[in-house]
Amino acid sequence: MRKVWAVVRREFSERVRSRWFWISTAMVPVFFAAVVLLPTLLTESESAKRIVVVDGSPPFGSRVAEALDAGRIFEATALPDRSGVIDSLIAEIAAKRLDGILVVPPEFLTSGAAEYRAPNVSSLRDVEELERVLEQLGTGVRLERAGIDPALLARTRLPVNLTTRKISRSRTTGESSRQSFSLAYFMGITLYTVILMYGVNVKSSVLEEKTTRIVEVLVSSVRPFPLLLGKVIGVGAVSLVQLVLWGTVGRFLVQQRAAIAARMTGLDQANDIFQVPSVSLETAVVFIAYFLGGFFLYAAMFAAVGAMSSSEQEAQQAQQPIVLVLVLSFVSMFALLGDPNSGLSVALSLIPFTSPIAMPVRWAAGDLPPTDLTLSLVLLAVGIAAVTWVAARIYRVGILMTGKRPGLKELARWVRVG
Amino acid sequence: MTKRFAGHVAVHDLSLAVPSGVIYGLLGPNGAGKTTTIRMILDILLPDEGTVQLFGGPGTAREHAARIGYLPEERGLYRKMRVLDVLVFLGEMRGLERTAARRNALEWLDRLGLGAWRLRRIDELSKGMQQKVQFISTVLHRPALVVLDEPFGGLDPVNAQALKDAVLELRQAGTTILFSTHIMEQAERLCDRLCIIARGRKLVDGSLADIKRTSTSQHVIIGFQGEAGGASALFADRRLVKKLDDYGQYAELELAAGSDAQDLLRQLVASGARLSRFELVEPSLHKVFIDLVGPDAARADALDEVARA
Numbered sequence: 130m131r132k133v134w135a136v137v138r139r140e141f142s143e144r145v146r147s148r149w150f151w152i153s154t155a156m157v158p159v160f161f162a163a164v165v166l167l168p169t170l171l172t173e174s175e176s177a178k179r180i181v182v183v184d185g186s187p188p189f190g191s192r193v194a195e196a197l198d199a200g201r202i203f204e205a206t207a208l209p210d211r212s213g214v215i216d217s218l219i220a221e222i223a224a225k226r227l228d229g230i231l232v233v234p235p236e237f238l239t240s241g242a243a244e245y246r247a248p249n250v251s252s253l254r255d256v257e258e259l260e261r262v263l264e265q266l267g268t269g270v271r272l273e274r275a276g277i278d279p280a281l282l283a284r285t286r287l288p289v290n291l292t293t294r295k296i297s298r299s300r301t302t303g304e305s306s307r308q309s310f311s312l313a314y315f316m317g318i319t320l321y322t323v324i325l326m327y328g329v330n331v332k333s334s335v336l337e338e339k340t341t342r343i344v345e346v347l348v349s350s351v352r353p354f355p356l357l358l359g360k361v362i363g364v365g366a367v368s369l370v371q372l373v374l375w376g377t378v379g380r381f382l383v384q385q386r387a388a389i390a391a392r393m394t395g396l397d398q399a400n401d402i403f404q405v406p407s408v409s410l411e412t413a414v415v416f417i418a419y420f421l422g423g424f425f426l427y428a429a430m431f432a433a434v435g436a437m438s439s440s441e442q443e444a445q446q447a448q449q450p451i452v453l454v455l456v457l458s459f460v461s462m463f464a465l466l467g468d469p470n471s472g473l474s475v476a477l478s479l480i481p482f483t484s485p486i487a488m489p490v491r492w493a494a495g496d497l498p499p500t501d502l503t504l505s506l507v508l509l510a511v512g513i514a515a516v517t518w519v520a521a522r523i524y525r526v527g528i529l530m531t532g533k534r535p536g537l538k539e540l541a542r543w544v545r546v547g
Numbered sequence: 548m549t550k551r552f553a554g555h556v557a558v559h560d561l562s563l564a565v566p567s568g569v570i571y572g573l574l575g576p577n578g579a580g581k582t583t584t585i586r587m588i589l590d591i592l593l594p595d596e597g598t599v600q601l602f603g604g605p606g607t608a609r610e611h612a613a614r615i616g617y618l619p620e621e622r623g624l625y626r627k628m629r630v631l632d633v634l635v636f637l638g639e640m641r642g643l644e645r646t647a648a649r650r651n652a653l654e655w656l657d658r659l660g661l662g663a664w665r666l667r668r669i670d671e672l673s674k675g676m677q678q679k680v681q682f683i684s685t686v687l688h689r690p691a692l693v694v695l696d697e698p699f700g701g702l703d704p705v706n707a708q709a710l711k712d713a714v715l716e717l718r719q720a721g722t723t724i725l726f727s728t729h730i731m732e733q734a735e736r737l738c739d740r741l742c743i744i745a746r747g748r749k750l751v752d753g754s755l756a757d758i759k760r761t762s763t764s765q766h767v768i769i770g771f772q773g774e775a776g777g778a779s780a781l782f783a784d785r786r787l788v789k790k791l792d793d794y795g796q797y798a799e800l801e802l803a804a805g806s807d808a809q810d811l812l813r814q815l816v817a818s819g820a821r822l823s824r825f826e827l828v829e830p831s832l833h834k835v836f837i838d839l840v841g842p843d844a845a846r847a848d849a850l851d852e853v854a855r856a
Contacts, residue, residue, distance in 0.1 A: 135639040143628060341623030343637075346684075349589040350612035350640045529591065542553070 132351045133359040140334065140363025145370065153326075154371055158378040161315075177204045178228040178255065180247075181218055185210040185235040189270060193233060196262045202255060205231075222248065231259060238270055312408065313466055313493035316416055319375075320486045321459040324423045325452065327368040328431040334360055335435030335524070336444055344528045353525040361428045368424060372417075415492050415502075422509045423485025427451065429513070429520035436527030443534050458483035462490050469494040479505050481512025519544050548597035550583050550747075557583040558594075559747040565725055565740075567602075567691075570718050572734040572741035573727040576840055580747040581727035582620060585696050588725075589617055602691070613642035616690035620697040620727075622681055624669045630656070631665040634684055641688040648687065655683040675706050682713060686722075693717060695726035699733050711737060731833040745840045755832070762830045762838060764789070767808055769815070770797040770824030777818030787811055797824065 184190020184207045194207035221227040229247030269279050338344040430451050438444035465474045469491045477487040484505050526543040550558040558580040565571045586592040590608035638648030656662050659679050742752035782791050790801040
């Protein structure tokens with residue numbers, strides 16, 4: 130049908146051309162990058178800490194200072210431990226010319242005990258760095274004393290790389306529970322945002338044609354249902370393009386993430402709040418399938434809302450119940466993540482109105498019986514068919530009506546009479 | 548055709564025949580069922596009873612979409628779209644090829660002096676320009692039948708004149724035009740044939756002359772030059788004058804059945820009135836319309852709200 134194709138093309142090209150589309154396309158990756166990188170950046174934005182190593186067993190302290198100085202966290206110098214040194218250094222700290230002192234006592238190489246004094250000792254990273262350097266150098270000296278060549282040790286050392294993978298039934302999901310959580314969380318939030326955003330788009334499009342009466346011109350040339358279908362497909366295509374753009378940019382950012390983080394922070398390893406999971410092909414397919422299902426389901430409902438309203442304000446009110454269901458399925462995500470196989474989780478992932486968000490989240494959390502997935506998809510398909518049938522009838526009557534928004538009884542009559 | 552909505556009959560057993568190549572006016576007060584009738588003709592609504600036949604053959608308006616142009620009432624356009632894109636899209640919806648739609652659109656834009664605006668967004672145009680674009684979208688595909696619902700509503704005099712010229716030009720080219728209106732002056736000047744409906748029923752249809760002949764009443768316009776003499780007493784005489792519209796300097800009146808205009812003139816002069824004008828006129832369409840529709844018009848307004856809900 131050439132006319133339906135013209136509708137699809139208009140919906141698609143008008144949206145892709147709009148400034149709004151490109152702003153949202155750019156903003157979302159920036160937002161997610163911020164979520165991932167910001168915690169690391171905030172920790173790393175401080176300048177190097179100036180510390181003095183008070184050396185109780187020269188020349189070991191000087192070597193510690195050198196090693197610390199080579200890293201990016203500290204700017205270290207060594208001073209021999211004479212009486213009064215510590216007090217004068219503490220005075221320096223009070224005057225904010227110094228950030229801390231590391232006291233290496235004479236018996237360090239036997240006891241391993243040392244002391245770090247600073248106004249702020251809560252930074253795990255600082256402490257880890259100090260411990261690492263002290264342990265490495267101390268062990269080296271002790272090995273030499275025991276007659277072992279440190280070079281030999283370095284050669285014989287075997288770095289072990291143990292990867293952990295969680296097994297759930299027959300397939301593996303995110304490699305750790307932290308990654309599964311991140312994956313489920315990102316999928317849930319994306320599904321919720323995109324379905325809502327583009328559902329509202331369909332509503333506005335229907336409403337615009339209704340209030341301008343263009344719909345009458347269109348309907349005198351093409352039947353209401355193909356018109357509605359063309360509209361939904363056009364808007365859906367835009368959302369898919371946006372998802373693909375986000376996916377591509379996201380993939381690039383994740384791949385380059387280590388490099389970006391290193392350049393920004395100067396560390397080899399960024400400490401992640403959100404672990405970035407690897408996304409398998411299966412996961413992507415499940416995600417897209419439920420996205421499309423959810424979009425068609427909600428787009429039909431939003432179209433009905435647009436058709437029954439005669440102004441943007443009216444539509445805002447009329448869409449409340451639909452938005453509420455979406456918000457509920459989004460919020461239930463947290464319950465799902467807690468226990469993906471509880472009765473509630475299973476129910477949410479099977480009911481067509483909540484399954485578009487709930488099921489992908491359950492999938493990502495792992496351990497999903499394949500029968501559940503099949504059943505959920507079948508139910509979703511049935512739900513889409515039923516909802517579209519009702520929505521199309523409301524649409525057909527609603528687009529020609531003006532005046533008061535119909536009540537439930539009136540709507541039921543529209544659906545019956547069609 | 549008959550169309551019922553919840554609680555009332557919007558169009559009752561209405562039968563119309565629009566000959567090809569004429570300008571046909573569908574007249575009626577608000578809520579008379581004009582828009583409902585047009586929607587049934589265009590297959591936007593299905594009649595509960597009766598049928599619509601187009602171009603003397605089978606097929607619904609949707610199947611004939613390429614040959615029909617439609618301009619709805621209280622219309623608008625996609626506000627954020629560019630002028631040319633809107634026209635191409637609406638042309639495509641009428642079955643034109645994309646390239647043909649583009650070519651016709653550019654031709655029309657140039658013809659109406661909007662060529663320079665083709666890449667502007669609709670909401671950057673003035674209201675008059677938007678109305679021109681809408682008119683182009685209606686006739687872009689060279690339809691054989693153009694349906695205009697209340698086309699003159701909301702137009703300023705300049706644009707109304709431009710639209711009237713465009714409509715006459717279309718008729719010259721052989722296009723059939725069906726339009727609805729409640730403005731009688733427009734209908735009187737434009738229509739070859741017309742149909743007056745009220746409360747969903749046809750009151751009369753035919754050519755303008757036929758319809759005026761249905762009114763057997765005699766109308767006189769009398770102008771005064773200063774002195775009115777005993778005119779007011781004469782006008783109050785129900786044996787002479789049936790109805791009076793007194794505008795001060797002149798009056799339009801309908802003679803009572805059986806009274807003679809010459810008799811009235813003699814009596815006026817005898818009463819000492821100084822006349823500047825005494826003219827026998829045929830009733831205006833407005834007058835015919837009011838006579839036919841009568842007090843129904845006011846009640847139909849209230850029904851209008853129901854029809855739309």
